[in-house]
Amino acid sequence: MSFDIFLQYFLSGITVGSIYAVVAIGFNIIYNTTGIINFAQGEFVILGALFAITFTRTGFIPLPLAILFAVLITTGIGAAIEIVFIKWIKNPSVLRLIIITIGISIISRETAHHIWGEQVMQMPYFTGTSTSSVIILGASIAPQVLWVLGISGIIVIVLQLFFKFTLTGKAMRACAANRTAARLCGINAKMMVTLSFMISAAIGALAGCITSPITQTQYDMGSPLAIKGFVVAIVGGLGNSTAAVVGGLLLGLIESFSIIFIPNAFKDVAAIIILLVILFFKPSGIFGKKEESALKEF
Amino acid sequence: MKCKNVIIAGFIILTLLCAATVFGMGNKEKDTIKVGAILSVTGGGAFLGGPEAKTLEMLVEEINNTGGVDGRKIEVIIKDSQGSTENAISFAKQLIEEEKVLAIIGPSTSGESINIKSICEEGQTILLSCAAAEDIVNPVASYIFKTPQKDSYAAMKIFETMNKMGITDIGIVVGNTGFGKGGKAQLEKYAPDYGINIKIAEVYEASATDLTSVLTKLNNAGIQAVVNWSIVPAQSIIPKNMKQLGMSQPLFQSHGFGNIKYVEAAGEAAEGIIFPCGRLLVADVLPSNHPQKAVLVKYKNDYESKFKEDASTFGGHAYDALMILIDVIKKVKSTDKAKVREAIENLKNFVGTGGVFNFSASDHNGLAIDSFEMLTVKNGKFMLLY
Structure with a gap:
């Protein structure tokens, strides 16, 4: 196989992987503060994109502003969901919370269906059009992928800084490590959970906006995206944003290169087998630490 | 004693007769033609079932407002299968056994249609499928028809x-x-x-x-x-x-x-x-002497002005299904399932949105290869390729 073809498969893998990665990041925030997996994460992604598309279609809201509004609205929805469905539960068991998030996911999806209908929509490309591409050493990639990679990178860095250096970030991590102890130290644990839902919703919405030109957006696309994002988050090591990005790119590359050897229909099989092997040898994920995962409930 | 029995028996018979007359009269008054429809209004096939359901609602309203079919109102019972075969099967049984419909329009997808084929055939209820796969009408089953062009x-x-x-x-x-x-x-x-x-x-x-x-x-x-x-x-x-x-x-x-x-x-x-x-997408640019022009333009304009969205060929399949049914009911002046079925089989030169239908005992689709036109996209619009 010549080098430029090899590079083309590589870039295809990066394209798909960047989408998985940016969706996976959102899972980690809520997991970090509550220890639960939010199965409505995919719906945040779709809602963000749908709002942004609606705003851009009005014709007089510029793209960056449309994305900002969409992110703000989705953040509000994230907060509302937490306050209405989760906050009042006295003794939240992990299983109970997870089932609630599945319910939320179904409600959001059906609501989106009623509002936006079943049509496929998409955001305009940030740079260029649907036909433009960037040529790298004879292989080509859509400029939008570079946007996705760049913005994912910025999200990861900002999150790292936030969790490591701000008081709120530290408080959120404290809640994850030991909720009772955190409350004894005067941290408002319930507030932190609300905040984590807001951040997750914001990241999900942003992910939806930047990937929409590539993936297109339809009301029921959330679940398949969330499943891939979930797998990636697990493989990378739950709770770690950098790991999510690496895991996402890895899954994308495995899928892309497997197509060389086997029919495309089986690419998920190849990917899942490799992921299972990774988890078999390192159950806490590629970047997860054994001691850390032992502390967590799920 | 005997006399009393006779009187009682006579009374019962009389009551029954009266009831029957009343029932019969009532029936005549609201003698609606019941048609079922199993469509994927939501779910994966929503882009098929959505326009199909809207088309049927639109047609029923129009037909009933303009005097119905030979003075009889038409009622279409739409069931949303959500694109699931299991739902389609149970709705088909319900429509045939409980609602006793004359015919079923749909399902929207090929998988569902093939799976309810035998149920409709056994229930001797006409099925006018809106799905593409050739297997729906090949092998031919006497009560099964389809309106979209074969794949x-x-x-x-x-x-x-x-x-x-x-x-x-x-x-x-x-x-x-x-x-x-x-x-x-x-x-x-x-x-x-x-x-x-x-x-x-x-x-x-x-x-x-x-x-x-x-x-x-x-x-x-x-x-x-x-x-x-x-x-x-x-x-x-x-x-x-x-x-x-x-x-x-x-x-x-x-x-x-x-x-x-x-x-x-x-x-x-x-x-x-x-x-x-099909030609629906290029209805506006068809030459005015094209046999389908009038039907296509009318359906497209009616649909688009009522629902404020572009008409699609999929809605057209439901249009054809209902219009074929109404056409033959008018011809045979009856809603006897066997007679209507036979009349569809003998229907020739029926102009629909999908093409000109010529059914026969061996062809329950009735469309020829020229019902397809090759289209292309030019400046964001559908155009004829040649």
Whole structure:
């Protein structure tokens, strides 16, 4: 196989992987503060994109502003969901919370269906059009992928800084490590959970906006995206944003290169087998630490 | 004693007779024609079932407001199968056994239609399917009909066009739905007849978000054209990815592409896509002496002014199904299932949105290959290819 073809498969893998990665990041925030997996994460992604598309279609809201509004609205929805469905539960068991998030996911999806209908929509490309591409050493990639990679990178860095250096970030991590102890130290644990839902919703919405030109957006696309994002988050090591990005790119590359050897229909099989092997040898994920995962409930 | 019994018996008989008369009169007053419809109004087939359900509602309203069918009102009971075969089966049983409908319109998808075929045949209830697969009417079952063009015609039409363009080596990609797999089978079946060589065939997930890797594989196989056969959003991802990869081969799509939303989603990349389709999408540019022109323009204008959205060929399939049924009811002046069934089988030269229907005992679709037109995308609009 010549080098430029090899590079083309590589870039295809990066394209798909960047989408998985940016969706996976959102899972980690809520997991970090509550220890639960939010199965409505995919719906945040779709809602963000749908709002942004609606705003851009009005014709007089510029793209960056449309994305900002969409992110703000989705953040509000994230907060509302937490306050209405989760906050009042006295003794939240992990299983109970997870089932609630599945319910939320179904409600959001059906609501989106009623509002936006079943049509496929998409955001305009940030740079260029649907036909433009960037040529790298004879292989080509859509400029939008570079946007996705760049913005994912910025999200990861900002999150790292936030969790490591701000008081709120530290408080959120404290809640994850030991909720009772955190409350004894005067941290408002319930507030932190609300905040984590807001951040997750914001990241999900942003992910939806930047990937929409590539993936297109339809009301029921959330679940398949969330499943891939979930797998990636697990493989990378739950709770770690950098790991999510690496895991996402890895899954994308495995899928892309497997197509060389086997029919495309089986690419998920190849990917899942490799992921299972990774988890078999390192159950806490590629970047997860054994001691850390032992502390967590799920 | 005996006398008393006779009196009682007489009384009972009289009561029954009276009841029967009253019942009969009541029946005559609201003697509606009951038709069932099983459509995927929501779920994966929503883009099919949605327009179909709207079309039926629109037609029923129009027909009942203008005096009904020979003075009888028509009632269409629409059931949303959500694209699930299990739902379709239970709705079919319910419509046949409880509602005792004259006929069932739909289902929207091929998988559902094939699965309720035997139920309708045994229940001796007419089925007018709105799905594409050839298996629905082949082998022929006496009560089963379908209004969309067969997918084998779409494949042949694509190959005809390739012959004209001098294309021989092609690669095909299909979505992993019933429609995609059916299309792949038809393409592979008819390719040798047209001297077309399928060098590579790949199946992709219905939820695929980027297909550059599988297209790279196709490109490396040395092909002159790509055929994509699916009904999923990937129909607009493929043209974008091809342009991004710098692939210059022509892209052929199936009749599933006949929805302007897919063109909008693909943007500039949709330019030059070639696909077979019914004439609804080009109704405005058909010559005025074309037999279908009047029917198509009326349906399109009615639908678009009522629902403020573009009419699609899929809604047209439901239009054809209901109009065929009404036409034959008027002809035989009866709603006897067997008579109506026979009348559909003998229906000739019925102009619908899908084409001109000529049914026969061996052809329960009634459309010829010329019911498909080859279309292309030019400046974001559907145009006739020639």
